Amino acid sequence: MKKLAVVILNFNGVEHLKKHLTQIIKNSSPYDVIVADNCSTDKSIDYIKTIDGAKVIQNNENTGFAGGYNDALKQIEGQYDFYFLLNSDVEVSPNYLSPLLKAMDDNNIGACQPKVLSLIKPTSFEHAGACGGYIDKNYYPFCRGRIFDHVEEDIGQYESESYVTWTSGAAMLIRSECFHSVGGFDGNFFAHMEEIDLCIRLGHKGYKFKVIPTSKVFHLGGGTLPYLSAQKVYLNFRNNLFLITKNYKGWLFPMLFKRMTLDGIAAYKFLFEGKISFFWKVFLAHMALYSNFATLYKKRKALLKDTEPIVKYRGNILVNYYLEKRKTFSTIDKRKLNS
Secondary structure (H helix, E strand, O other): OEEEEEEEEOOOHHHHHHHHHHHHHHHHHEEEEEEOOOOOOOHHHHHHHOOOOEEEEEOOOOHHHHHHHHHHOOOOOOOOEEEEEEEEEEEEEOOOOOHHHHOOOOOOOEEEEEEEEEEOOOOEEEOOOOOOOOEEEEEEEEEEEEEEEEOOOOOOOOOOEEHHHHHHOEEEEHHHHHHHHHHOOOOHHHOHHHHHHHHHHHOOOOOOEEEEEEEEEEEOOOOOOOOOHHHHHHHHHHHHHHHHHHHHHHHHHHHHHHHHHHHHHHHHHHHHHHHHHHHHHHHHHHHHHHHHHHHHHHHHHHOOOOOOOOOOEOOOOOOOOOHHOOOOHHHHOOOHEOO
């Protein structure tokens, strides 16, 4: 039997652990369940120690989602064939791991994810990953079941397994050798889009990624950082620029100019809507790119040798969504998906 660890990154999430940890242990048997604690200041550690079957790793500092997982998984490197990375605010279904492990019998698959549904509204997809993630030609991320802020009802429209660009960090089964071979997540991202960056880097090395909808989990979403927070706006805009700078294989500066221009349009839209803090965060995101550009460009140069094509949507999701009013994955032109 393959060795697998379900690894839950936790920061001050004791209330989520009280709701979900026992059930996760039960539905993950016979595999190990490890809580990687990112320097919580609540009663998380005390609670975990009362739960039979729960193991704990304590990080020495809080380095965010990306760094937190890197720090924790270094401590168990070489002990497991697979990691199932799981947010603390996720409820898992019975036998959820079996379809995912079966998909990993294909050695070309670097990682896969279940269908991610909303814990609050189980008939709806959840924002973080939905039914598998893609990027378009301008590196905008979107999902089967969620494009920008439009989240679909799950009516069985995405029941087929599918190759995707990226798998959700909220619930991802990944080969441990893949994770460690590229140094894990990029700590510069701190949180948000670090899984997209990881999958693209592995994708350019030839690995594939899949969504397996017969496996289901239910995600609360925004459990650590609310979706409509200014900080999340900052991280999403900043990290999308980081993603492009590191991984885009074409002419970098024209792409950055185009994306930053589009960001500016989005920022003024926020301003006209009275969301002044969001406008400011877009500006700060651009300043962060300038201050981190040398580091990112050095990483880019190291990654340029990896040129295997990745699954990508060759269309323009902004045009589809805002001009053509195609707000669901089922309505976009699938001929523009190279898989």
